[in-house]
Amino acid sequence: MFDLSELKNDMLSTGELVILHPESGVETNIKITLMSPDSASYRKITMALKNKNLQLAMKNRAVVSADRLDKDALDVLVAATVSWDGIAENGVPLECTAESVGRVYEEYPFIREQVDSFLG
Numbered sequence: 001m002f003d004l005s006e007l008k009n010d011m012l013s014t015g016e017l018v019i020l021h022p023e024s025g026v027e028t029n030i031k032i033t034l035m036s037p038d039s040a041s042y043r044k045i046t047m048a049l050k051n052k053n054l055q056l057a058m059k060n061r062a063v064v065s066a067d068r069l070d071k072d073a074l075d076v077l078v079a080a081t082v083s084w085d086g087i088a089e090n091g092v093p094l095e096c097t098a099e100s101v102g103r104v105y106e107e108y109p110f111i112r113e114q115v116d117s118f119l120g
Contacts, residue, residue: 014034014036016031016033017033017034029085030111032083033084034118035080049075073116077115077119078102079098081096081101081115084096
């Protein structure tokens with residue numbers, strides 16, 4: 001018999017993603033720690049965005065745009081990013097703040113894609 005409760009703590013923890021070079025596929029020294037999609041924190045983030053879009057749609061009787069959905073997806077990835085290591089620009093280590101995470105995910109799509117895939 002398999003006891004599901006043994007998995008519960010693992011589901012609520014974080015995971016570490018090692019970013020692969022976009023051309024060679026070789027591991028880089030970039031490591032990103034992400035919330036588990038099964039965690040209460042992650043679910044809270046996604047629910048808040050869904051509720052916000054539903055309220056906007058009801059209030060404005062408008063359809064949510066693809067741009068809005070893309071921004072929401074980026075916001076989830078940013079919020080799910082706990083920390084990172086090994087990221088620098090022009091030789092200067094980049095601090096893991098919501099602003100810098102969002103900018104890196106937008107300017108370096110290969111990183112965003114790997115984070116999205118890891119969480120998916």
